Amino acid sequence: MNDCLFCKIINGDIPAEKLYEDDEVLAFKDINAQAPLHALVIPKKHIATINDIQTNDAELIGKMYLAAKQIANEAGYADTGYRTVMNCGKSAGQTVFHVHLHVLAGRDLSWPPG
Ligand code: 5GP
Ligand code: ZN
Secondary structure (H helix, E strand, C coil): CCCCHHHHHHHCCCCCCEEEECCCEEEEECCCCCCCEEEEEEECCCCCCHHHCCHHHHHHHHHHHHHHHHHHHHCCCCCCCCEEECCCCHHHCCCCCCCCEEEEECCCCCCCCC
16 A cells, blocks of 8 residues: 555655564564553454455454564563553544554553553
8 A cells, every 4th residue: 555654664765663573473573662561463465454354364353463462572571461452443442453463561551451
């Protein structure tokens, strides 16, 4: 997608601090971190929202969670805990329409979220 911010990060047009990368998945630090660890895990395939995920994307979405697990583990939060969040749509706070999994850790995270 030409005008997608996260596709531009995948293409290297916009720089990002990478935390994980393989053929299908990329993870990088959120530019406006909300916790000591705040990573965004994205598929290299452009998928706008959870509503656009298809059955044949199931393995890809699962790989995003495996990347999240690895990032949290490498940052030392596997045991203390971390939160994964994928917002869908405006009311949920989605601002970038390329699906992404937030991985947050390093402080006490309240529940329910705002
Ligand atoms: P959303 O609100 O869509 O769930 O999350 C989008 C996230 O992308 C936000 O947490 C925001 O800080 C992050 N973000 C927006 N623009 C950029 C950018 O150019 N680089 C990086 N690394 N993160 C960004
Ligand atoms: Zn995209």
